[in-house]
Amino acid sequence: MNATTTEAPRTEASPTQLTMAGALNAALRDAMAADDRVVVYGEDVGPLGGVFRVTDGLQAEFGDERIWDSPLAESGIIGTAVGMAMYGMRPVVEMQFDAFSYPAFEQMVSHVAKMRNRTKGRVTLPMVVRIPCAGAIGGVEHHSDSSETYWASTPGLTVVMPSNPADAYSMLREAIASDDPVVFMEPKSRYWAKAPLALPVTTTPMDRAVVVREGTDVTLLAYGPTVRTALEAAEAAVDEGLSIEVVDLRSLSPFDDETVGASVRKTSRAAVIHEAAQFGGYGAEVAARVTERNFHHLAAPVLRIAGFDIPYPSPKLEEHHLPTADRVLAALDTWEWDA
Amino acid sequence: MSLNVEHLPTRTLPAEKPLRLLDNAGHAVTGASTGGFSLPDVDTLLDLYRKMVVARRFDVQVTALTKQGRLATYPSAYGQEACEIGAVASLDPVDWLFPTYRDSIALLTRGIAPGEILQSFRGDWHNGYDQHAYRTAAQATPLATQALHAVGLAHAARLRRDPIVSLTYLGDGATSEGDAHEAFNFAAVWQTPTVFIVQNNQFAISTPLARQTHATTLADKAVGYGMPGFHVDGNDVAAMYAVTRAAVDRARAGGGPTLIEGVTYRIESHTNSDDPTRYRSSRDVEHWKRRDPIERLEKYLVSEGVLTETVRAEITDAAEELAAATREVMTVEAELDPLELFDHVYSRPRAALAEQRAYLAAELAGARDQAEGGR
Ligand SMILES: Cc1ncc(C[n+]2csc(CCOP(=O)(O)OP(=O)(O)O)c2C)c(N)n1
Numbered sequence: 001m002n003a004t005t006t007e008a009p010r011t012e013a014s015p016t017q018l019t020m021a022g023a024l025n026a027a028l029r030d031a032m033a034a035d036d037r038v039v040v041y042g043e044d045v046g047p048l049g050g051v052f053r054v055t056d057g058l059q060a061e062f063g064d065e066r067i068w069d070s071p072l073a074e075s076g077i078i079g080t081a082v083g084m085a086m087y088g089m090r091p092v093v094e095m096q097f098d099a100f101s102y103p104a105f106e107q108m109v110s111h112v113a114k115m116r117n118r119t120k121g122r123v124t125l126p127m128v129v130r131i132p133c134a135g136a137i138g139g140v141e142h143h144s145d146s147s148e149t150y151w152a153s154t155p156g157l158t159v160v161m162p163s164n165p166a167d168a169y170s171m172l173r174e175a176i177a178s179d180d181p182v183v184f185m186e187p188k189s190r191y192w193a194k195a196p197l198a199l200p201v202t203t204t205p206m207d208r209a210v211v212v213r214e215g216t217d218v219t220l221l222a223y224g225p226t227v228r229t230a231l232e233a234a235e236a237a238v239d240e241g242l243s244i245e246v247v248d249l250r251s252l253s254p255f256d257d258e259t260v261g262a263s264v265r266k267t268s269r270a271a272v273i274h275e276a277a278q279f280g281g282y283g284a285e286v287a288a289r290v291t292e293r294n295f296h297h298l299a300a301p302v303l304r305i306a307g308f309d310i311p312y313p314s315p316k317l318e319e320h321h322l323p324t325a326d327r328v329l330a331a332l333d334t335w336e337w338d339a
Numbered sequence: 340m341s342l343n344v345e346h347l348p349t350r351t352l353p354a355e356k357p358l359r360l361l362d363n364a365g366h367a368v369t370g371a372s373t374g375g376f377s378l379p380d381v382d383t384l385l386d387l388y389r390k391m392v393v394a395r396r397f398d399v400q401v402t403a404l405t406k407q408g409r410l411a412t413y414p415s416a417y418g419q420e421a422c423e424i425g426a427v428a429s430l431d432p433v434d435w436l437f438p439t440y441r442d443s444i445a446l447l448t449r450g451i452a453p454g455e456i457l458q459s460f461r462g463d464w465h466n467g468y469d470q471h472a473y474r475t476a477a478q479a480t481p482l483a484t485q486a487l488h489a490v491g492l493a494h495a496a497r498l499r500r501d502p503i504v505s506l507t508y509l510g511d512g513a514t515s516e517g518d519a520h521e522a523f524n525f526a527a528v529w530q531t532p533t534v535f536i537v538q539n540n541q542f543a544i545s546t547p548l549a550r551q552t553h554a555t556t557l558a559d560k561a562v563g564y565g566m567p568g569f570h571v572d573g574n575d576v577a578a579m580y581a582v583t584r585a586a587v588d589r590a591r592a593g594g595g596p597t598l599i600e601g602v603t604y605r606i607e608s609h610t611n612s613d614d615p616t617r618y619r620s621s622r623d624v625e626h627w628k629r630r631d632p633i634e635r636l637e638k639y640l641v642s643e644g645v646l647t648e649t650v651r652a653e654i655t656d657a658a659e660e661l662a663a664a665t666r667e668v669m670t671v672e673a674e675l676d677p678l679e680l681f682d683h684v685y686s687r688p689r690a691a692l693a694e695q696r697a698y699l700a701a702e703l704a705g706a707r708d709q710a711e712g713g714r
Contacts (some may be wrong), residue, residue, distance in 0.1 A: 091491075110480075117683045179686040
């Protein structure tokens with residue numbers, strides 16, 4: 001696509017079909033227009049518009065002092081964003097792919113996460129780190145990792161992951177407006193998911209989970225790419241006479257105990273679904289806290305349906321790794337249902 | 340980027356022999372080894388002398404307090420005063436400093452109170468001073484990471500058209516870190532007003548320079564990034580000041596970043612828990628002690644007739660006063676509120692942290708009740 005001829009949809013009265021990538025693009029555009037402290041940089045985000053075109057057309061519109069291609073160095077991108085945020089800017093930086101954020105791990109964990117704390121609140125870092133994440137796009141090695149657990153277990157970071165275009169727009173605007181650093185994870189397999197949308201849209205606050213499907217028998221806890229999997233499983237379960245409630249966690253840190261707890265107490269059964277490896281993964285945290293807080297309401301152990309404990313496989317094998325609706329239903333079958 | 344007024348990469352290799360303006364005997368140097376820089380005026384030099392003497396007294400005092408167990412750790416800069424102070428003294432108050440754990444005396448020169456500097460080393464809180472008030476970032480422990488912050492801040496200031504400069508210190512060991520390379524490269528590509536001071540004190544804990552780099556000088560590294568590099572006698576405060584001042588002025592005028600290597604020596608151990616006799620000879624240490632940065636300037640100022648006994652006494656008094664104030668502040672245990680642990684993690688309240696805070700509060704109250712009941 002050509003940056004000069006592509007106009008992302010602007011505020012419109014009637015909804016138009018919008019992809020999640022388009023919604024993110026609009027959120028960046030609107031945030032940059034609303035606040036000149038917002039700057040965007042990263043690898044190939046300028047004329048190319050990012051490898052997923054999330055920044056498409058923004059440099060043509062805002063110029064290269066607001067959005068520019070940085071040198072190819074992830075620690076450098078995050079580290080300079082720290083300095084920029086210290087000076088009052090609101091940098092929104094892009095990591096090209098999940099696994100390429102690892103060179104920046106130290107800056108993220110040692111500085112981004114800790115700056116507010118070590119300076120007793122005198123320095124806050126209003127920055128957003130956008131990370132295209134997870135798999136199911138046929139990516140080669142290092143292009144499909146789920147790195148959310150690393151960030152979510154780091155105090156000081158806020159970690160969110162939208163699963164649909166409306167949340168993508170609303171949550172990114174909120175993340176940019178936040179005074180704290182936000183790791184904004186974008187499930188790649190959902191970039192092209194479309195929804196009718198009239199912008200600007202404000203959905204539920206980004207630190208809250210949302211019940212996206214009501215049910216009475218089981219609560220499926222999902223986020224990002226697995227929300228769709230959970231909804232598919234819920235749909236398929238109808239035939240089996242099972243009423244499944246689906247909760248989109250949206251925010252991994254903080255965790256919305258309230259919304260999740262209310263759902264689990266209603267259904268008395270819960271399972272969490274994610275692409276990342278199961279061992280020590282985010283689902284372990286979810287299962288533990290759901291159990292600790294709702295043990296007497298639970299009729300069965302909290303299940304995890306996750307990727308295998310293996311490095312993310314190559315494209316031709318990834319389907320065997322990823323949690324599917326069938327696996328979800330198979331897992332639910334392991335419970336004693338009559339007890 | 341359109342901010343690049345002019346792209347002027349330099350291909351001049353830094354001089355192999357460190358640039359100097361005063362020799363070890365305190366004589367003004369002439370000829371090629373000055374690199375075209377001239378000696379600062381005596382008033383400036385006297386001021387630098389005063390700052391160095393006060394800084395050393397502070398350093399010696401804090402080292403002593405550390406040995407008495409009043410601080411958890413203290414990385415001394417004894418012997419590096421010229422490098423530290425020559426560089427930081429060339430900043431204006433609007434400029435930003437990005438220091439490391441080693442650079443407490445530079446913070447002192449920036450006007451930060453001893454008690455505020457030492458909060459982190461005595462273990463009260465990770466950082467004890469107001470960054471914005473002093474335009475001085477928190478002292479960084481992970482090596483070279485702060486150099487990127489310096490670059491980012493300078494770039495932001497430049498986008499805002501604010502004529503400010505950022506200066507950051509790196510050790511010789513830190514130049515091997517990826518973040519050092521990324522910082523040099525970002526600064527050069529973005530042409531940020533940043534001055535990198537590499538304090539080559541010969542060792543990274545116990546690892547000598549030869550095991551750290553195969554480059555002839557650390558200043559040579561600048562060339563590969565397209566910025567000027569200077570190889571300077573780091574025990575000559577006149578040279579450190581003159582070269583840094585020129586780099587700061589150039590940066591402020593839009594001329595981009597500079598890398599300056601100051602060749603110096605750490606006389607003390609790396610920190611109090613280090614045993615330097617395992618990796619360096621006392622002959623070496625004695626050799627460097629004879630090249631003391633303060634004595635060198637002292638000889639010059641005496642020969643110029645500006646360092647009179649009266650002035651010297653006045654400087655000594657100021658240094659002793661600061662040492663006494665440092666001792667005093669370190670005898671008073673700070674009152675720490677454990678509940679504050681939860682206050683500075685996020686700007687917005689979090690339910691989970693509120694719960695944990697309440698838990699600790701109850702635990703503290705319980706401990707208090709028990710202590711009272713036990714009496
Ligand atoms: C990323 C990182 N790795 C290791 C350390 C542990 N460490 C602390 S100081 C130091 C040596 C640093 O040497 P140098 O950069 O020459 O600075 P100096 O202490 O001599 O001033 C090391 C290895 C650290 N602080 N950060």
